[in-house]
Amino acid sequence: MSMPRPESENWYAPTWGRLALFALVSRVLTLTAGLFLAPAAAGPHWTADQLAFRAEVLAGPVPWLEPWVRFDAGFYLAIARDGYHPPAEGEGPNAGFLPLLPALIALAATVGVNPVLAGVVIPNVAFVAGSACAGRAALRVTGGHRTVWLGCGVLATYPFAFYFSAPYQESLYLLAAAGGLLAWYDRRPALAGLSGLIAATARLTAVAFPIGLFVEAMLARRWPSRGAWLVSAATAAGAAVLVGYLWLALGDPFAHFKAHAAWGRESPSLGGVGRALLQAVQELGQWERPFPVVKPIALFGTLALGIRGWVKRGPLWGCLILIPVGQALSTGTTLSIERIVLTSFPAAFELGELLGRSRMMRVAWLIAALPAQGYFLWLFVNNGFLN
Template identity: 35%
Template sequence: MPLSAPPSPRRAPVRADPVVRPVRAEAPSGAVPSRLRPADREVLWLYLLTRVAVWTTAYCTRWLFPASGDARVPEPVLASFEHWDWGHFLNIARDGYFPGEPGEGDNREAFFPGLPLVLRAVHVLVPHWTAAGLLVSFVAGAVAAVALARIAALHLPGSRAGGRAVLFLLVSPCAVFLAAGYSEALFLALALPAWLAARRQRWLLASVLAAGATTVRISGLFLAAALVVLFLTTLTTRRDEGAGRKRDAAWLVLPGLSALLYFGYLYGRTGDPMAWKHAQERGWYRRFRVPWEAWSQTWHEAFDHTQATGYAAQFQADLLAMVLGLVLLAVLVVRRRWPEAVYIALTLWALGTSYWYMSVARSTLLWWPLWVGLAVWSVRRRWVALAYLCLVAPLSTVLAVTFMSGRWAG
């Protein structure tokens, strides 16, 4: 439906259902519709406009914030996206996980292989590695945008919720990472269609997509757990034979098998199937700590002047994001949205039980219940959208410039 079309005045507003129920598909046999609808095309136009904004910011950053204060010639625009984690993905795609002896290197095994594999494949057609990474994120982001809009439309049919959810995601403070050669866009391009397929009870498709998401990030296992809970909550609505239910349940093991393949590879190379986790501990201090100790340590780094101001500001952002995540979890529990609550709870546990918080703010990009919830709220309360945009627009610009100028941005 067009994003500008208001709800029909002859109908009572449709309220979002607080209980998860399966949604019947528009296409035959309940398949996820593949053709673009008018609402999808409007979402893609919105996506393209925000990409123009990102590239405009990148261009201005190269001229206004050069690495050297007295530079006369700006660096190439692509250099704006060649920072931090991109180097790890590039090294894996180009040289593999263990170009030297196992256990020696930059802890790159902490990163799952999905994005490097796709990047290596695209590089066959796009010789420039950075351009190949940006192309992957560009296409994946478009897929994710359409899927997110369709998910939001399931919660509040006949409204602008779909477009609002996409808008809120694309202008969120950490949205620059959806444009960079990072794993967030590719993960969403697999995870959101998986969730949409599951809502339509297409469990094989959902499981295959979730397995793909698990090759990209460990968060794919959290998605798989949410799919299991969604499957269990829909059992009472199923009318097929028990064999059909067992078959659908069997598909849900695919994301776990996907993760086991990577763990098995690490075991074969290092003798340690959890080498990815130990690499995170060595490189990023992701050692287990109880939640209150992790909060205390992050608060100390954020406000006790132990870090440079740029890093301290990121710790403050991670604290705020953790609070936001806990509020979101509480709302999901109160509204009895158990599958989404499981996904958010597992995510918060993983992020909130390390030495300190790291990249929690960036992780909000993957919290689709947040963007759907904000969209539904904004449809019912007109001031929400305006307040949100006024609040996050400057933050999004500042974080984009921070990242593109080579500073730590989460």
């Protein structure tokens, strides 16, 4: 009777190194595609502020990265340079953007790294590590090598996965949240708690982790473990860092939540969920333009995968998918939902398992997802507002 080979000797095993290499190759290809699709000149739809920011980046030491600095990236870079401040006339409030990425960019700037370069490099490095953490965590949950590889493939090929390479928070949240989940499965609650604290400074959807732990304990009719309480306290501390800093900087501890009104969001409510779902149903009928119909597909697809994950893997896995989406819907709009579902990263592995059932399904996913990502990346670098 032959003994099973160690994981490191199995060519198909999703080891740390192989997962990281796969993610790295995907980022190099994505960054290259963005530069290739970049406009030669600004279009007539560019605003004066966008033109000024473009000129500033082009005059800097890394002008070739200018196509990746779009929309929210400008806010993150401005916060890194100037901190949080009350909005000037005609300007959106920067308190709506969380501090982890700006803090890291500012830290890099103190040692001489150009902020634009740091703003692009940091998310891409975070995605490489975060994708590997997510894959290893999914291996603990699913036990399937194929599911892990296909799930990481979904993370890289999803039509809006290019946001993982832009100066946005998505990659940082993936690293912190997936790293915390992996630490929890490895029975390292202190590290999981630290990861929850960091995740909360990138996305407040970090609350999905402690909520999932408590729901899991409640449904099992047992008291939450000390580790679950530690993760909850640490995640709450991360949110408190945001609230406290904005209180000191702007004199209003609720500045972050109020700022979202400027972007068309309501205060969270159950009624908001209903209104957002109705909006998504209406968007399904807007076939004359490609973007509006993609948003509800991403939304309803993620919700379906979240329900599947809950039933098959348990409430923690399900909460990590469903709560970020529910939190976004509670504000009464589907604004940016195509990007927000990136925080529901376990959904990628649920879809990966489904794709593993049929080669035809895998081919169909690539035929649909890769051209779609190319199109939306083209819109992004050409300053076409996706919403």
